[in-house]
Amino acid sequence: MLDPAQILTVAGKEFHDRLRNRWVLAVALVFTVFALVIAYFGAAQQGAVGFRSIHLTIASLVSLVIYLIPLIALLLGFDAIVGERERGSLDLLLSMPITRTELLLGKYAGLAAALTVSTVAGFGVVGLVLLPSLDAGATLRFAGFVFTSVLLGCSFLSIALMLSVFATDRTRASGLAIACWFFFVLVFDLLLLGGLVATSGRWGGDVFGWLLLANPTDVFRVLNIFTIDEMRSLHGLASVFPEALARPWLLVAVMISWVVVPLAVAARRFRNLA
Amino acid sequence: MDATSRTRSDDAVVHARGVCRRYGPVEAVRGVDLDIRPGELFGLIGHNGAGKSTLFRMMLGLLRPDAGSLRIDGCETTAPAFRDTRRHIGYLPENVVLYDNLNAEETLRFFARLKRLERPGIGDALARVGLAHAARRPVREFSKGMRQRLGFAQALLGQPRILFLDEPTNGLDPEAIAGFYATLAQLRDQGTTVVLTSHILAEIQQRVDRLAIMASGGIRVCGSVQALREQLDLPLVFHLRVAAQDRAAVTEGLTGLAGVQLEDTPAGLRARCPRAGKMQLLARVGSLSARIQDLTLHEPSLEDVFFGFSD
Numbered sequence: 003m004l005d006p007a008q009i010l011t012v013a014g015k016e017f018h019d020r021l022r023n024r025w026v027l028a029v030a031l032v033f034t035v036f037a038l039v040i041a042y043f044g045a046a047q048q049g050a051v052g053f054r055s056i057h058l059t060i061a062s063l064v065s066l067v068i069y070l071i072p073l074i075a076l077l078l079g080f081d082a083i084v085g086e087r088e089r090g091s092l093d094l095l096l097s098m099p100i101t102r103t104e105l106l107l108g109k110y111a112g113l114a115a116a117l118t119v120s121t122v123a124g125f126g127v128v129g130l131v132l133l134p135s136l137d138a139g140a141t142l143r144f145a146g147f148v149f150t151s152v153l154l155g156c157s158f159l160s161i162a163l164m165l166s167v168f169a170t171d172r173t174r175a176s177g178l179a180i181a182c183w184f185f186f187v188l189v190f191d192l193l194l195l196g197g198l199v200a201t202s203g204r205w206g207g208d209v210f211g212w213l214l215l216a217n218p219t220d221v222f223r224v225l226n227i228f229t230i231d232e233m234r235s236l237h238g239l240a241s242v243f244p245e246a247l248a249r250p251w252l253l254v255a256v257m258i259s260w261v262v263v264p265l266a267v268a269a270r271r272f273r274n275l276a
Numbered sequence: 277m278d279a280t281s282r283t284r285s286d287d288a289v290v291h292a293r294g295v296c297r298r299y300g301p302v303e304a305v306r307g308v309d310l311d312i313r314p315g316e317l318f319g320l321i322g323h324n325g326a327g328k329s330t331l332f333r334m335m336l337g338l339l340r341p342d343a344g345s346l347r348i349d350g351c352e353t354t355a356p357a358f359r360d361t362r363r364h365i366g367y368l369p370e371n372v373v374l375y376d377n378l379n380a381e382e383t384l385r386f387f388a389r390l391k392r393l394e395r396p397g398i399g400d401a402l403a404r405v406g407l408a409h410a411a412r413r414p415v416r417e418f419s420k421g422m423r424q425r426l427g428f429a430q431a432l433l434g435q436p437r438i439l440f441l442d443e444p445t446n447g448l449d450p451e452a453i454a455g456f457y458a459t460l461a462q463l464r465d466q467g468t469t470v471v472l473t474s475h476i477l478a479e480i481q482q483r484v485d486r487l488a489i490m491a492s493g494g495i496r497v498c499g500s501v502q503a504l505r506e507q508l509d510l511p512l513v514f515h516l517r518v519a520a521q522d523r524a525a526v527t528e529g530l531t532g533l534a535g536v537q538l539e540d541t542p543a544g545l546r547a548r549c550p551r552a553g554k555m556q557l558l559a560r561v562g563s564l565s566a567r568i569q570d571l572t573l574h575e576p577s578l579e580d581v582f583f584g585f586s587d
Binding site for chain 1: 333336337338359360362363367370371372373374375377378386387390391392418430440530538
């Protein structure tokens, strides 16, 4: 039986730590600056500057988020458990009346809160700048983008905590975190495309679309680009992506499962380490 | 050796029977039987790798024994109910690592919340370890000794029934060490059971009620320091300060006593004497008192006892 008070105590401490060492502020500033620059200069290659339609702005920001948020989330969480173990503070924590699952969930909740506040604050500023030019639908679309950015961060944070539980030391954990980022952000899509080309398109169709669900960054991209008709047409990929997957609720469910599954694996492993 | 002698096991705060723990092929703890009484100040000593830390971690429920039964305050460490028992346990790890971003008061509040203490007594705990003046200072500004004291304050939160202290005087200056043991004595008088490990044997030999010497994963011997000395029958050591011109006469006068071994030292003579021959040697020394400037008698130290049992 989980005790929410114990989870909140650990979460509060983790969140407080990130506030006090200005991590939240620094990351929010990074998001704000990058997002403003991308939103304003995103069309510079086409010879124009300035804020464009919300769909084009989101499309530009999606690329930023896909590179930045997984990296930040992995760096935030990779030493959550292994760091405590290596410093020698894990035994002291576990000597308290707290279970390993509560400790893990508390760590996760605190770090996720810090990441969420940074993300919402960072993109919130951009939202405020864009607000005068947004109608209700566009505002909702931008809110959806921020929400899915938070989900993406939470899913990579969940992966980071899993690595932190499995790794035997911080060096290995950081190596695994970086490898994980490379795989999901850079390599995964190349592999899929390589497979598609190598099989002359025979291995494609619906399978290709479903395989994208195995990568949270692709799910995020799909959620923010392929579910918008205008964007699908713009990218010319409407025919590649199966219609059955173009349902936001399904994709959000997949994102949530990317939060839950790695965390559940981490909790199981952490319990067994006793 | 019967570690449970003089202890009724049903009263024991720490009750271990046949406790074993392996790490792969290595048997870190094997067949440990141990009882520690309520209100006892108990020392656990041994070489590095003797199994102390593993046993300690099992007592705290951080590791599961592979075999045997280990009960703390009447509760099996592997039982779900042990979670509540932990509220009444204070623990100071060997290398206490606290959170640099928090100040002393916040650190204790964090641990008090984890212990679900309604009246944690944070101010009292800080005052007890001499850190009341540093309550609002960030831990990152603390010296090693201050961190150690804060770690001890953390262990004292909520007036625990049992204290597990792993090398508790690491980094403390002599004054702080004296204060630390005075606090332990007070706690023991109030009924708290204290289990501690230390490599500084001279420090604990006068302070623990009983101790256990661990070697190769097992408990080699357990009892009070005095009982262990007697069990080992280590010789007493007399240091005699003798002027150079009197050494030959004193040596001659002490020669022939059963079991007494004499050695020259820069200041005079050292006589090793079986405990049973102590009075006979003293009588002989008395007859030579005109030639002996000073006499000091050394009981075998805990270090002697330790080496005697661990060899």
